[in-house]
Amino acid sequence: xxxxxxxxxxxxxxxxxxxxxxxxxxxxxxxxxxxxxxxxxxxxxxxxxxxxxxxxxxxxxxxxxxxxxxxxxxxxxxxxxxxxxxxxxxxxxxxxxxxxxxxxxxxxxxxxxxxxxxxxxxxxxxxxxxxxxxxxxxxxxxxxxxxxxxxxxxxxxxxxxxxxxxxxxxxxxxxxxxxxxxxxxxxxxxxxxxxxxxxxxxxxxxxxxxxxxxxxxxxxxxxxxxxxxxxxxxxxxxxxxxxxxxxxxxxxxxxxxxxxxxxxxxxxxxxxxxxxxxxxxxxxxxxxxxxxxxxxxxxxxxxxxxxxxxxxxxxxxxxxxxxxxxxxxxxxxxxxxxxxxxxxxxxxxxxxxxxxxxxxxxxxxxxxxxxxxxxxxxxxxxxxxxxxxxxxxxxxxxxxxxxxxxxxxxxxxxxxxxxxxxxxxxxxxxxxxxxxxxxxxxxxxxxxxxxxxxxxxxxxxxxxxxxxxxxxxxxxxxxxxxxxxxxxxxxxxxxxxxxxxxxxxxxxxxxxxxxxxxxxxxxxxxxxxxxxxxxxxxxxxxxxxxxxxxxxxxxxxxxxxxxxxxxxxxxxxxxxxxxxxxxxxxxxxxxxxxxxxxxxxxxxxxxxxxxxxxxxxxxxxxxxxxxxxxxxxxxxxxxxxxxxxxxxxxxxxxxxxxxxxxxxxxxxxxxxxxxxxxxxxxxxxxxxxxxxxxxxxxxxxxxxxxxxxxxxxxxxxxxxxxxxxxxxxxxxxxxxxxxxxxxxxxxxxxxxxxxxxxxxxxxxxxxxxxxxxx
Amino acid sequence: xxxxxxxxxxxxxxxxxxxxxxxxxxxxxxxxxxxxxxxxxxxxxxxxxxxxxxxxxxxxxxxxxxxxxxxxxxxxxxxxxxxxxxxxxxxxxxxxx
Numbered sequence: 001x002x003x004x005x006x007x008x009x010x011x012x013x014x015x016x017x018x019x020x021x022x023x024x025x026x027x028x029x030x031x032x033x034x035x036x037x038x039x040x041x042x043x044x045x046x047x048x049x050x051x052x053x054x055x056x057x058x059x060x061x062x063x064x065x066x067x068x069x070x071x072x073x074x075x076x077x078x079x080x081x082x083x084x085x086x087x088x089x090x091x092x093x094x095x096x097x098x099x100x101x102x103x104x105x106x107x108x109x110x111x112x113x114x115x116x117x118x119x120x121x122x123x124x125x126x127x128x129x130x131x132x133x134x135x136x137x138x139x140x141x142x143x144x145x146x147x148x149x150x151x152x153x154x155x156x157x158x159x160x161x162x163x164x165x166x167x168x169x170x171x172x173x174x175x176x177x178x179x180x181x182x183x184x185x186x187x188x189x190x191x192x193x194x195x196x197x198x199x200x201x202x203x204x205x206x207x208x209x210x211x212x213x214x215x216x217x218x219x220x221x222x223x224x225x226x227x228x229x230x231x232x233x234x235x236x237x238x239x240x241x242x243x244x245x246x247x248x249x250x251x252x253x254x255x256x257x258x259x260x261x262x263x264x265x266x267x268x269x270x271x272x273x274x275x276x277x278x279x280x281x282x283x284x285x286x287x288x289x290x291x292x293x294x295x296x297x298x299x300x301x302x303x304x305x306x307x308x309x310x311x312x313x314x315x316x317x318x319x320x321x322x323x324x325x326x327x328x329x330x331x332x333x334x335x336x337x338x339x340x341x342x343x344x345x346x347x348x349x350x351x352x353x354x355x356x357x358x359x360x361x362x363x364x365x366x367x368x369x370x371x372x373x374x375x376x377x378x379x380x381x382x383x384x385x386x387x388x389x390x391x392x393x394x395x396x397x398x399x400x401x402x403x404x405x406x407x408x409x410x411x412x413x414x415x416x417x418x419x420x421x422x423x424x425x426x427x428x429x430x431x432x433x434x435x436x437x438x439x440x441x442x443x444x445x446x447x448x449x450x451x452x453x454x455x456x457x458x459x460x461x462x463x464x465x466x467x468x469x470x471x472x473x474x475x476x477x478x479x480x481x482x483x484x485x486x487x488x489x490x491x492x493x494x495x496x497x498x499x500x501x502x503x504x505x506x507x508x509x510x511x512x513x514x515x516x517x518x519x520x521x522x523x524x525x526x527x528x529x530x531x532x533x534x535x536x537x538x539x540x541x542x543x544x545x546x547x548x549x550x551x552x553x554x555x556x557x558x559x560x561x562x563x564x565x566x567x568x569x570x571x572x573x574x575x576x577x578x579x580x581x582x583x584x585x586x587x588x589x590x591x592x593x594x595x596x597x598x599x600x601x602x603x604x605x606x607x608x609x610x611x612x613x614x615x616x617x618x619x620x621x622x623x624x625x626x627x628x629x630x631x632x633x634x635x636x637x638x639x640x641x642x643x644x645x646x647x648x649x650x651x652x653x654x655x656x657x658x659x660x661x662x663x664x665x666x667x668x669x670x671x672x673x674x675x676x677x678x679x680x681x682x683x684x685x686x687x688x689x690x691x692x693x694x695x696x697x698x699x700x701x702x703x704x705x706x707x708x709x710x711x712x713x714x715x716x717x718x719x720x721x722x723x724x725x726x727x728x729x730x731x732x733x734x735x736x737x738x739x740x741x742x743x744x745x746x747x748x749x750x751x752x753x754x755x756x757x758x759x760x761x762x763x764x765x766x767x768x769x770x771x772x773x774x
Numbered sequence: 775x776x777x778x779x780x781x782x783x784x785x786x787x788x789x790x791x792x793x794x795x796x797x798x799x800x801x802x803x804x805x806x807x808x809x810x811x812x813x814x815x816x817x818x819x820x821x822x823x824x825x826x827x828x829x830x831x832x833x834x835x836x837x838x839x840x841x842x843x844x845x846x847x848x849x850x851x852x853x854x855x856x857x858x859x860x861x862x863x864x865x866x867x868x869x870x871x
Contacts, residue, residue: 129865153861187864191856214868221851242851245859245867251847258843285853288846294838295846321833328834362787365826372830410827 011041018049027057051080058093071097078102084111088119095122098130100137120176125210128180144170145177152184161188183211187218195222217241250284253277254292261295264303271296271311278315293320301332321360323353340384344392347377371407374399378413382420396420397429404439414440415450422453433457446477448484455487464494482531489529493537496522497544519544533611535561536618539574543582566607570615572599573634581624593633600637609641610653617660635663643673652683659687667691682723682731685716686738693741709742776840778819778832793823 009017014037021030034053038046054077061070074093081087087106094103100123107119124142127134128149135146148167155164164184171181186201202219205212220227220238227235243251253273260270274296281289293316300308309326312319322328331346351373358366378399381392394402397420403413418440421433437454440447451474458467468491475484499519523541527534538561545553561571576592616634638658646654651674658667671687678684692709696702713735720731779786782796797820806813822832859867 128861131862150861153864157858157860159858187859191858193856214864217867239847239851241867245857245863250850254843254847254850261843285850288850288853291838291841291846291849292843294841295843298839298841320838332835365830368826369830369834372827372834376835412827 008040009036011037014040018053022053022056025060027053027060031057047080047082051077051086054080055089055093062097067097071099075099075102078106081106091119092122095119095126098126100126100134104137104139121179121206121209124176124180129210142176145175149177149180149184152181156184156188156191159191161192164188179206179209179211183215186215190218190222199223217245250277250280257292257295261299267299267304267308268311270299271308271315275315289316290320292316297329300329301336304333323350323357325349325353327353335380340380340392344377344380347373347380351377367406368410371403371410371413374403374406375410375413375416378403378416382416408439409443411440411444411447414443415447418450418453422457430457430460445473448474448477448481451477452484452487455491459491459494462494462498464491464498467491468495485529486531489526489531492522492529493526493540496520496526497540533564533567533570533614533618535564535567535570535611535615536574536577539571539578539615540581542575543578547582566605566611568602569596569599569604569608569637570611572596573612573630574615574619577619577624577627577630580626580630583625596633600640604640606641606645606650609638610650610657613638613654613657613661617657620661631661631663635661635666638663639666643670644677646674648674648678648681651678652681652687655684655687659690664691664694680719680722682716682720685712685719686731686734689713689716689738690734693738693745696745706742706746713738713742776838776842776845778822781815781819782823784823788823790825793820797824 014033018030018033018037021027021033030053034046034050038050054073058070058073058077061067061073071094074090074097077090081090087110091103091106091110094100094106103119103123103126107123110119120142123138124146127138127142127146130137132150135143138146148171152164152167155161155167165188168181168184171177175181182201182204186198186205189195189197189201199219199222202212202215202223205215216226217238220230220235221242227238230238240251254277257270257273257277260266260273274292278289278292281292293312296312296316297319300312309329312329313326318324319326319329327346327350331343331350334340334343334346351370354361354366354369354373361369377392377394378396381394381396381399384390384392385396397417400413400417400420403410404417414436418433418437421429421436424430424433434454434457437450437457440450441454444450451470455467455470455474458464458470468488471484471488471491475481475488478484496519499522523537523544526537530537538557542554542557542561545551545557558571558575561567561574572592572595576589576596579589579592612634616631616638620631641654643651651670655667655670655674658670668688668691671684671691674681674684675688689709689712692705692712696705696709716731716735716738720728720735723731779788782793782800784793784796788796797816800816801813804812804816821828822836823829
């Protein structure tokens with residue numbers, strides 16, 4: 001005893017430990033400590049704490065399904081029930097664990113005015129759960145209601161719904177049996193298939209009461225909102241309870257199949273189970289069997305091995321909409337794993353089957369189906385050609401042409417073929433893109449992408465009049481597209497140049513000589529449509545006029561260029577370049593060079609430097625004689641720009657022009673200087689990434705550079721996210737292009753995966769699958 | 775249910791016009807403002823069926839791709855005849871297995 005006394009805790013320590021145990025949910029310890037505090041330091045506060053801890057422990061036992069222990073605990077707590085509130089609470093708990101007599105005893109001792117309906121309801125619930133024997137545990141005044149509920153259940157089970165309703169009729173709004181009445185009315189509606197009415201009743205049930213709990217398995221079947229509000233474990237147990245009540249043996253098997261389909265190592269086991277389930281499903285739910293087949297079909301596509309094709313055939317016969325040899329399934333599965341040659345062959349075999357067995361498709365659609373398959377093959381072959389430089393047989397062009405031949409009215413294969421030919425580096429193929437494009441336009445005259453492609457191709461072939469015709473058609477369809485206006489302007493400009501100096505020199509000049517207005521009209525159109533600074537264009541115009549010896553025209557064009565503010569230096573540079581393009585003798589070129597140097601000698605403003613940069617950038621392509629020397633002079637001039645005086649937008653503009661001019665080193669320096677002054681500027685940082693990407697090559701990639709680029713791009717994204725939405729749009733396409741380029745540069749090998757570039761999780765399983773399937 | 779024909783309540787051989795009319799009818803019934811989820815499903819189904827090209831592509835490359843065992847189980851439950859319960863059965867239904 002002495003030893004025990006020695007280890008007795010003082011009150012503050014006891015209270016502290018009790019609090020900690022309660023906070024940590026250690027209810028057994030908490031209960032012991034609360035009991036000790038209540039015994040050794042009796043006070044109303046300690047008694048109250050002891051009662052609370054008792055209830056907490058009881059609730060925990062109930063949650064763990066240990067009802068008998070909870071019941072004992074609540075009975076032991078009865079001597080503590082001195083306050084009416086605690087009496088009511090304890091009576092509820094006792095009723096909930098089936099201790100109806102004790103609950104009634106407490107309930108009876110409640111003074112008038114204390115809300116006891118909940119207790120009465122719970123008493124009724126506990127009695128009804130016991131069935132007819134429960135009646136004896138209720139007071140006599142509740143016997144009538146008890147009988148009415150049992151009768152209603154009896155009638156409803158025997159499909160005598162009207163009698164059931166009649167039995168429920170006497171139960172009033174104040175009755176503790178009201179919840180049961182509402183539950184039964186919902187149940188009757190559920191049996192009758194009136195789910196809305198069933199839900200209307202069940203939604204009114206009180207969650208603390210038993211009828212709510214009894215309705216849950218049925219309600220979860222017809223109320224998706226209720227079902228999804230439960231945890232996944234609860235959802236599963238509700239469904240299981242329901243299936244159990246239906247006596248359905250299929251559920252467990254299907255759930256096991258579900259687990260197998262999610263685990264590629266268990267797919268074969270899934271097929272074995274499906275073999276047992278399929279006949280039962282076919283007998284009882286024939287419409288569900290094809291759906292089960294589809295589940296396996298896509299599981300094989302995603303994670304199957306060749307052996308699974310036989311297993312599939314064994315369980316389901318052939319795959320849905322597939323040849324007897326399941327070529328479609330093979331093609332999709334091998335496509336998924338990048339086994340392109342095997343997939344190509346499987347699609348061909350499937351296409352042959354479609355041709356041989358046209359009855360499987362609606363009348364007259366066979367060729368359409370074949371065209372779609374050839375298009376798919378064409379796309380696959382195109383991807384292979386783009387990614388690996390290898391060629392599938394037949395190649396992309398052949399597949400797409402075959403698709404067009406079979407169904408000429410389909411847009412997709414036409415468009416893909418035009419794009420394929422247009423993007424080819426083979427000059428002959430690019431020429432044939434014109435024919436393919438015209439064929440497309442015969443069916444889809446307003447297809448803007450093709451109209452623009454044809455415009456570009458005709459411009460390449462030095463047929464600017466035709467190019468302008470296609471750009472104009474595109475602009476008619478899409479009049480708000482600014483880039484189209486610019487393309488059209490360039491076509492008119494090229495046309496004007498051709499009229500004066502192009503390859504069809506003699507005839508064009510003659511034409512021009514006869515009709516000078518045509519030449520000038522083309523230039524006016526070019527000026528009207530082309531975007532941005534037009535100094536370079538007016539300089540070219542001036543020189544064209546000079547070449548045909550029209551001094552007045554020459555001066556007029558220069559004056560027109562100079563009329564725009566800040567163009568003094570740019571005009572001088574433009575004319576010097578044009579003198580080189582016109583291949584004037586050095587002596588004749590000299591004054592133009594001198595004029596440029598003189599212009600630079602005068603105090604040059606930032607705006608003038610920026611105009612010079614823009615003009616030099618626009619003159620960068622196409623090439624002209626002596627261009628490197630001239631551009632070197634321009635760059636030397638541009639290095640004199642007082643960078644510290646540039647505003648943030650001026651920095652961005654300057655960098656953009658330097659990029660277009662190909663002055664990469666200087667461009668990088670300006671970006672860095674700009675970032676020192678404006679560290680959160682997205683455009684400048686993006687410029688640094690673009691510059692780094694420009695110099696990077698996949699064949700000789702440097703992982704540390706790639707890592708740096710990735711880090712910079714992450715910063716760009718972070719700063720971009722801080723911008724207002726309207727400003728974000730300005731950079732979105734540029735950022736995405738950089739990300740795409742970086743992804744491409746990074747390639748699919750393991751080193752890039754190790755760097756984890758954040759463009760999607762590495763799926764290590766894919767690697768395994770590649771090895772497993774073919 | 776993931777089959778677009780079932781979502782739209784159409785026969786497998788429905789024509790372009792029939793599909794379009796059914797779509798308009800469903801959109802009136804399930805407007806995007808009042809039934810956003812249902813509307814999204816209808817829209818998705820219509821996108822798969824709106825013309826012969828998309829229908830054939832759906833049948834060749836996508837049909838059944840979204841079938842799940844869970845969906846089959848749910849439909850099985852719906853198709854199962856509702857049996858009636860006694861009080862004792864209802865009580866046992868709500869007890870943990």
